[in-house]
Amino acid sequence: MIRLRDLHKTYDSRHVLRGLSLHVEPGEFVFLTGPSGAGKSTFLKLLYAAERPSSGEVWVNGRRVDRMSRKELPTLRRTMGVIFQDFKLLRRKTVLENITFVLRFHGLGQKEAHRRAYLTLKRLGLQHRQAAFPDALSGGEQQRVAIARAVVYQPRLILADEPTGNLDAELAAELMSLLCEINYQGATVVVATHDQGLLESIPARTLVLHHGTIQYDGNWPP
Amino acid sequence: MMGHILAEASALLRHRALVSLALGLALAVPLALGGLTLCLDLWLAPLVSGRPDRITVEILLHPDLSPEDQARWIETTAAEHPEWEVREVPPGELAARLARWFPYLKSLMDESTLQMVPALVEITTAEPTAVENLREAPEVLAVGPTEPVTRLLRRAGLQIRRALALVSLALVLGAGLLASVWTHLEMYRHADEITIMRLVGATEGAVRGPFLAAITVTGLLAGLLGAAATWALVHWAGSVASTVGLARPPLPLWILAAQVLVGVTLPLLTAWAALARHADLELT
Numbered sequence: 001m002i003r004l005r006d007l008h009k010t011y012d013s014r015h016v017l018r019g020l021s022l023h024v025e026p027g028e029f030v031f032l033t034g035p036s037g038a039g040k041s042t043f044l045k046l047l048y049a050a051e052r053p054s055s056g057e058v059w060v061n062g063r064r065v066d067r068m069s070r071k072e073l074p075t076l077r078r079t080m081g082v083i084f085q086d087f088k089l090l091r092r093k094t095v096l097e098n099i100t101f102v103l104r105f106h107g108l109g110q111k112e113a114h115r116r117a118y119l120t121l122k123r124l125g126l127q128h129r130q131a132a133f134p135d136a137l138s139g140g141e142q143q144r145v146a147i148a149r150a151v152v153y154q155p156r157l158i159l160a161d162e163p164t165g166n167l168d169a170e171l172a173a174e175l176m177s178l179l180c181e182i183n184y185q186g187a188t189v190v191v192a193t194h195d196q197g198l199l200e201s202i203p204a205r206t207l208v209l210h211h212g213t214i215q216y217d218g219n220w221p222p
Numbered sequence: 223m224m225g226h227i228l229a230e231a232s233a234l235l236r237h238r239a240l241v242s243l244a245l246g247l248a249l250a251v252p253l254a255l256g257g258l259t260l261c262l263d264l265w266l267a268p269l270v271s272g273r274p275d276r277i278t279v280e281i282l283l284h285p286d287l288s289p290e291d292q293a294r295w296i297e298t299t300a301a302e303h304p305e306w307e308v309r310e311v312p313p314g315e316l317a318a319r320l321a322r323w324f325p326y327l328k329s330l331m332d333e334s335t336l337q338m339v340p341a342l343v344e345i346t347t348a349e350p351t352a353v354e355n356l357r358e359a360p361e362v363l364a365v366g367p368t369e370p371v372t373r374l375l376r377r378a379g380l381q382i383r384r385a386l387a388l389v390s391l392a393l394v395l396g397a398g399l400l401a402s403v404w405t406h407l408e409m410y411r412h413a414d415e416i417t418i419m420r421l422v423g424a425t426e427g428a429v430r431g432p433f434l435a436a437i438t439v440t441g442l443l444a445g446l447l448g449a450a451a452t453w454a455l456v457h458w459a460g461s462v463a464s465t466v467g468l469a470r471p472p473l474p475l476w477i478l479a480a481q482v483l484v485g486v487t488l489p490l491l492t493a494w495a496a497l498a499r500h501a502d503l504e505l506t
Contacts, residue, residue, distance in 0.1 A: 048421065050421060070426070071426070073420070074420075074423045074424060074425045074426075075423075077420075077421065077422065077423035078423035082421065082422075084421075088414075088417075088418045088421065089418075090415055090418060090419075091415075092233070092237060092415075101226075102422045102423070104226050105422070105423050105424050105425070105428060106423075110225075149422070
């Protein structure tokens with residue numbers, strides 16, 4: 001599903017990722033952890049092509065991402081669901097519209113898109129907030145909308161950047177159970193987090209990033 | 223996809239109704255003035271047309287001359303000066319000219335009164351000073367200016383046309399710049415939104431379509447307003463011109479159509495360029 005080969009990423013003279021190489025098999029659940037500035041977010045951005053590597057190769061779903069043209073990117077991104085750290089919700093759209101809007105790019109009709117979006121919101125306990133605008137929601141609610149948008153079209157790959165950062169323990173557990181369920185259905189899930197509790201909540205492969213290199217790759221705790 | 227584009231464009235216009243209206247009006251002003259300058263240019267065209275190396279001198283013949291004597295004099299003069307174009311102005315045309323400059327004479331211009339008006343002869347030549355000599359002829363009552371007003375008017379007309387062309391060009395460039403600045407501002411205002419759309423898998427068509435549709439509507443509004451304003455200005459200029467006996471400036475339909483076309487295409491092109499630039503700037 002994901003293959004990285006000798007991946008480097010530098011910003012000006014700062015070396016963020018140094019020669020990363022790894023494989024993630026289809027259907028795997030992977031945690032990515034490490035201290036702030038270790039390169040977790042950059043790692044994910046390289047996977048959904050919001051950044052280009054300075055050198056090395058990035059393969060997702062058998063396709064080389066680092067050499068993709070701009071025209072090919074929408075197709076790639078529609079195969080994955082991304083939960084952004086800063087949510088990235090559209091401010092002038094309601095909660096429901098933020099989700100149906102993505103489904104429309106997948107070719108769904110208005111009615112079906114509304115139905116699916118509503119079911120996902122219900123799953124995340126947000127159906128009563130469907131007509132609200134993002135600015136009227138709490139941080140936790142906004143995060144749940146971002147999650148709903150990422151999972152609503154059942155992508156083959158889920159990338160989550162600190163998905164529980166604004167959630168209380170109960171909602172965090174609910175989210176992890178949702179991600180586990182999606183994973184159980186066959187999707188590959190990569191979760192970047194520095195939350196130790198979250199790492200311990202699910203037995204999964206864990207990658208520890210430090211100074212741009214993988215310091216540990218195995219089950220958690222080591 | 224078209225439904226998404228139209229819905230998003232409509233939302234953009236509703237959310238920024240005042241700004242869109244202001245841009246429409248701001249674009250309409252140069253379009254209206256551009257149209258007006260074109261109309262004035264067409265109006266001045268007859269003044270500067272013709273052969274600049276030849277001018278026409280007007281000769282008034284003595285009123286006591288009989289029509290036969292007038293015809294004979296014209297014939298003889300033309301024969302003596304083959305390089306001249308000698309032409310008698312028909313009474314009807316003379317009456318029209320008099321009525322244009324002196325509208326209050328119009329009611330007096332019937333056949334009987336025209337008999338009392340001296341015959342007018344026009345001599346077109348490259349050497350107008352030679353016509354001066356006709357002043358001595360007993361048949362001639364008066365000779366018009368040989369350093370003619372028309373030459374002066376022609377020179378002035380040419381300068382005015384050049385100035386109008388420059389003004390039109392400046393106005394169109396100004397309108398383009400205005401649309402470009404507006405589009406860039408709107409793009410950066412919605413930059414986050416566009417980035418999000420791209421990140422969740424929207425195609426470039428879905429990203430750019432709403433902006434292009436919204437700017438098309440604004441441009442169409444500007445073009446229609448500009449055309450309406452030009453129509454009103456030319457109508458007003460025509461009424462002023464007619465009170466002093468001048469012809470009304472023309473307002474061909476192609477000018478109004480061109481205004482609408484420019485109103486739509488100019489912002490559309492600048493928006494297209496701004497969107498392409500934005501996509502290049504964004505790391506994808």
